Amino acid sequence: MNDEQLKNELLGIALEAAHRAGELLRDGRPADLGVAATKTSSIDVVTEMDLAAEKLITGFLGERRPEDGLLGEEGADTRGSSGVRWVIDPLDGTVNYLYGLPSWAVSIAAQRDGETLVGVVTIPMRGETFRAVQGAGARLGDRPLACRTAPRLEEALIGTGFGYLTERRAAQGEVVRRLLPKVRDIRRGGSAATDLCDLAAGRFNGYYERGLNPWDFAAGELIAREAGALTGGRPGDPLSGELAVAGAPGVFEPLQRLLEDLGAWHD
Incomplete structure (x- = not known):
């Protein structure tokens, strides 16, 4: 498999994993959602949905590419043997999610030798999915993206x-x-x-x-x-x-x- 084929495969997998996790988080949020644990401080929270989303993503990636490594916010950390490592934030913006605010996301990247090849971020409450492939540009859905400069x-x-x-x-x-x-x-x-x-x-x-x-x-x-x-x-x-x-x-x-x-x- 050449580099382009690998990147396309990783992108497809990342998009599917992010979509599944985003649906779980959007549609499965309990009305009485509470804090499951705290991390660095009493305001650095983890909910049961963070844990469920990471379990869904790591399970899916394990099925599709079992030899890859994993690094996730909620504890996933395996080295793998393929040279590819997935870096996962199953719910970025947990406090927003806990309070019912819309700015939260599922973030999935695939790296090889420390270099990011593919990135996908889905923001379910906006209905937006961003993606990028190394050397091939970034897109929001099918629309190419370009950052905006400022004169000063x-x-x-x-x-x-x-x-x-x-x-x-x-x-x-x-x-x-x-x-x-x-x-x-x-x-x-x-x-x-x-x-x-x-x-x-x-x-x-x-x-x-x-x-x-x-x-x-x-x-x-x-x-x-x-x-x-x-x-x-x-x-x-x-x-x-x-x-x-x-x-x-x-x-x-x-x-x-x-x-x-x-x-x-x-x-």
Whole structure:
């Protein structure tokens, strides 16, 4: 199987897995949904539906490609023997989902040797599915995507998110206070995967966040890049949990420099 065939196979599998999980989460949400567990803090929650969606996705992937590795937010972590690893966030935006807000997503990426080949993010309450294949562009449904630039950083709409630890949230709030006068406005949606897709679709000009995990950004980062966005961390570094920055050309560089000056990379 050549690279193109592999990518097409992985894309088809990711689309089907995301669609199935999205239907489960949308149609199976209990009216009395509650918190099943907490992770890093009392506000970093897991619901029974997060767990059910990851079980559905990992079971499906195991049937279709049993030799692949898996890394999932809710505990899936197997190495595999094929060289391909799936990076899964079964429910990105759990707090939104818990409260009945629409901005939550299923995020599935396929990587080989640490390089993301395919990314799929479905946002069921919007009826939107974003996808990207390395080197082949990004799409929303069948529509090709292109990120939207801004003439100056001062005219850019920026997305961001906050962590769950008290000290980190306080530091992030201070960064927002100092950043807000220097941009058009700031939005906090509650789902990193959704924010990166909105950047790809031209709904944001830039995005940044500290404290993400690989499953939060693996699919969305590829979708943003394939739509023409630039991505990274601190100047000269790749995007990581320390700092994730993404933006249209002309916005990314000044935003990255400003975030470095504001100390957005530390608590």
